[in-house]
Amino acid sequence: MRLPDRMQMRWEAWSLDERLAADHPARTIWAVVERLDLSMFYAAIEAREGTVGRDATDPRILVALWLYAAVEGVGQGRRLARLCEVHDAYRWLCGGVSVNYHTLNDFRVQHERALDDLLTQVLATLMHEGLVDVKRISQDGTKVRASAGRQSFRRRSRLEQMHAEAKAHLESLKAQSEDEPALSAQQRAGRERAARERQEKIEKALEQMAELEAAKAEEQERKRRKTISPARVSTTDPEARVMKMPNGGFDPAYNAQIATDPHSRAIVAVRVINHGTDHGEDAPLRQQVERRTGQKVQEHLLDGGYVKRENIDAAAEAGAAIFAPLPATSKDQKPCLKNPNDSPAVAAWRARMQTAEGQQAYKQRASTSETVNGDLKTYRGLGPFQVRGLDKVQCVALWSALAYNILHFAEVLLA
Numbered sequence: 001m002r003l004p005d006r007m008q009m010r011w012e013a014w015s016l017d018e019r020l021a022a023d024h025p026a027r028t029i030w031a032v033v034e035r036l037d038l039s040m041f042y043a044a045i046e047a048r049e050g051t052v053g054r055d056a057t058d059p060r061i062l063v064a065l066w067l068y069a070a071v072e073g074v075g076q077g078r079r080l081a082r083l084c085e086v087h088d089a090y091r092w093l094c095g096g097v098s099v100n101y102h103t104l105n106d107f108r109v110q111h112e113r114a115l116d117d118l119l120t121q122v123l124a125t126l127m128h129e130g131l132v133d134v135k136r137i138s139q140d141g142t143k144v145r146a147s148a149g150r151q152s153f154r155r156r157s158r159l160e161q162m163h164a165e166a167k168a169h170l171e172s173l174k175a176q177s178e179d180e181p182a183l184s185a186q187q188r189a190g191r192e193r194a195a196r197e198r199q200e201k202i203e204k205a206l207e208q209m210a211e212l213e214a215a216k217a218e219e220q221e222r223k224r225r226k227t228i229s230p231a232r233v234s235t236t237d238p239e240a241r242v243m244k245m246p247n248g249g250f251d252p253a254y255n256a257q258i259a260t261d262p263h264s265r266a267i268v269a270v271r272v273i274n275h276g277t278d279h280g281e282d283a284p285l286r287q288q289v290e291r292r293t294g295q296k297v298q299e300h301l302l303d304g305g306y307v308k309r310e311n312i313d314a315a316a317e318a319g320a321a322i323f324a325p326l327p328a329t330s331k332d333q334k335p336c337l338k339n340p341n342d343s344p345a346v347a348a349w350r351a352r353m354q355t356a357e358g359q360q361a362y363k364q365r366a367s368t369s370e371t372v373n374g375d376l377k378t379y380r381g382l383g384p385f386q387v388r389g390l391d392k393v394q395c396v397a398l399w400s401a402l403a404y405n406i407l408h409f410a411e412v413l414l415a
Contacts, residue, residue, distance in 0.1 A: 016095065019088045026068050026089040028410045033064045035413065036121055040114035057097060062107045063118075064093045070403035075381040075396070077105035108399065109392040119398060120292045122405050122413065123268060127293060129412050131264045134289050136299040136361070139259045139269075139306070140369035141278045142376075144383035146240035146393075148252040153232035153242065156209050159202060162235065166199040205238040237388040243276035254393050256382065258401070259285040260372050262301065262364040266409065267372065267401040268292065272394045278305040282322070283314055299323060301365035309346050316345035323362045326353050376400050 020026060041059035068089065069080050081101040083090040126132040154162065173191050212231040220228045234240050240252040255276060259269035269288040273281065286297045300315060302324040315322050326335035337350060352358040376382040380400040385393050406413065 016088075016092045020092045024089060024092075025071060025407070026064075026093055028414070029068045029071065029406065030060075030064050030093060032406050032410060032413050033060050033067065036063075036118060038063060038114075038118075040117055041111060044111075057099060057103060059107075061094060061097055061099070062104065065090065065099070065104065066108055066399050067403050067406060068093060070381045070399045071379075071407055073379050073381050075383075075386050077101040077108065080104050109387055109395045112391060112395050112398070115395055115398040115402065119267075119270070119402055119405070122402065122409075123266065123292055125413055126264065126266055126405075126409055127295075129415070131409065131412060132261050132266050132268065132293075133263055134261060134268055134293050134295050134297055136262055136301070136364075137259050137268060137286070137289055137297055138262050138301040138365045138368040139257065139282060139285050140303060140365070140373055141255050141257045141273075141281065141305070142373040142382075143243050143245050143253045143276070144256050144377065144385055144393075145245075146234075146237050146252040146254055147385050147388050148234040148237035148240045150242065150250075150252060152234040152236045153252070154205070154235055155230050155232055156206075156213070159206055159209060159233065159235070163199070163202045163206065166195065166202055170195040170199055201238065202235055205233040205235050208238040209233045239274050239390045240388070241274045241276065254385065254390070256373075256376075256397050257281050257285055258369065258373055258376070259289055260368050262368045264409075265368055265372060266405055270394075270397050270401045272390060272397050274390055278303075279308050280311060282306050282311055283318070286315070286318065286320060299361065301362060301369075303365065309343065312349050313343050313345045316348070321352065322349050323353065323358060323365070324349070325362070326350060372404070376404060380404050 038059050041063065045056040045059070065080060065084070069075070069083075074080050074083065078101045080090070081099060081104055084094050084099055085091070123132060170192065173188075173195050209231055212233060216228055216231050232242075234252060237252065240254065242250050243253040243255065245251050245253060253276075255273045255278070257269075257271045257273060257278070258267060260267050269285045269292065271281070271284055271288065282300055282302055286300060289295075289297055297320050300320050300322055302322060304325045304327065306322075307324045307327060312322050326337065328334060329336045337354060339346075339350075342350065353362070380403050382397060382400040385396060387393060387396055
C-alpha cells in the first residue's frame with residue numbers, strides 16, 4: 001500500500017510562469033490586455049504636483065484579473081482575492097503583487113467610462129479585420145436579480161419615518177462618542193460611518209420615490225385607472241425595481257439590454273436600465289452602436305416586447321428598418337396584417353414581416369440574442385448582481401461583455 005505522508009519536507013524550485021500551461025486562457029487575457037490602451041485607467045493614479053501620493057497597483061493587473069474572473073464566472077471581490085492567493089492562474093496574473101478585496105471591488109465599479117472605451121477599442125479591432133458589421137443588429141433584454149430583498153421595499157410614509165430615526169441615531173452616536181472614552185477613534189468612526197451610510201441610503205430611496213410616484217401617476221392617467229398600487233422603493237438598493245422574472249415570479253432586478261452582430265455574434269452595445277418594459281429601448285442601443293462604430297444601423301431585430309408604433313416611426317426617421325413579430329388581434333389571436341391607422345413606416349413594417357425574406361432575417365434574433373444573453377448569465381458573471389446602483393451594475397455588465405468578446409475573438413485581437 002502507498003500511504004500519504006503529509007509531514008515530509010520538500011524543497012521545490014519553481015516560478016509562477018512554470019506553473020501555468022502555455023495555452024492557458026489567463027495568458028490570453030494578459031496578452032490582450034497588454035495590447036489595449038489603458039490610459040484612462042492610468043489617468044486616475046498619475047502623479048500630480050503638490051499632492052501626496054502612494055504606490056498603486058498596475059491597472060493592467062486589475063483589468064486582467066476582473067476579465068479572467070468574468071471568463072470564469074467569478075463575481076465577488078472576496079472570492080477573487082482568495083483565488084489570487086491559492087489559484088495558479090490568478091497568482092500568475094498578479095505576478096507576486098498582493099491585492100485585497102477592497103481594491104478589487106472599488107476598481108470594478110469606478111471606471112465606467114474607461115470600460116466603455118475598452119469595449120469600443122475591441123469592436124474597432126474586430127471591424128478593422130472585417131469580422132463585425134453593424135448594418136444589422138439584434139437586441140434583447142434580460143432580467144438580472146438585484147442585490148436587494150423584496151422585504152426591503154418601503155412606502156413613502158415608512159421611508160420618512162426611517163429617515164427621521166436614522167438621523168436621530170447618527171446624532172446620538174456623535175454625542176455618545178464624547179461620553180465613552182473606552183472606544184477607540186477607529187471604533188467611533190466606524191459606528192458613525194455605518195449610521196451615516198444608512199441615512200444616505202434612505203435619502204437616496206426618498207429621491208427615487210419621487211421619480212417612481214411621478215411615473216405611476218403618468219401610468220394611471222394613461223391607462224385611466226381609478227386606483228394604482230402605491231410606489232415602493234428599496235432601502236438597500238434604491239435604484240432596483242421589482243420586475244417579472246423569466247420563471248414567472250417577481251423579484252428586485254435590473255434589465256440588461258444587449259445588442260449583438262448576428263453575423264459574428266459579437267456584443268456591440270450594453271445598457272442596463274431599471275424598468276421592466278423594453279418599450280423605447282431600441283433607439284438608445286442603436287445610438288450607442290453608431291457612436292462606437294461610426295456606422296449606420298440599417299436593420300434592427302427585436303422581439304415583440306419592443307413593438308410600439310411610435311418606436312417604429314422613430315426608427316424609420318433614423319433610417320433603420322425594424323424586424324419584429326406582428327402583434328395578434330384581440331378577436332381571433334391572428335397576426336394583424338393591416339390597420340387603416342398605420343403610418344407609412346408601420347405599414348412598411350407589417351408588409352416586411354409578411355415576406356419570406358423578413359421572416360428569415362428575424363430568425364437570426366433568437367439564435368443570436370437568446371444564446372449570447374444565456375452565455376453572459378451562465379458563464380460570464382452577469383448576475384445575480386453583487387453590487388448596488390445603476391452605475392455599478394452597468395460596470396459589471398461591461399466587464400461581462402468585454403470578457404465575452406475577448407474570449408471569442410482572442411486570436412483576432414492578438415494577430
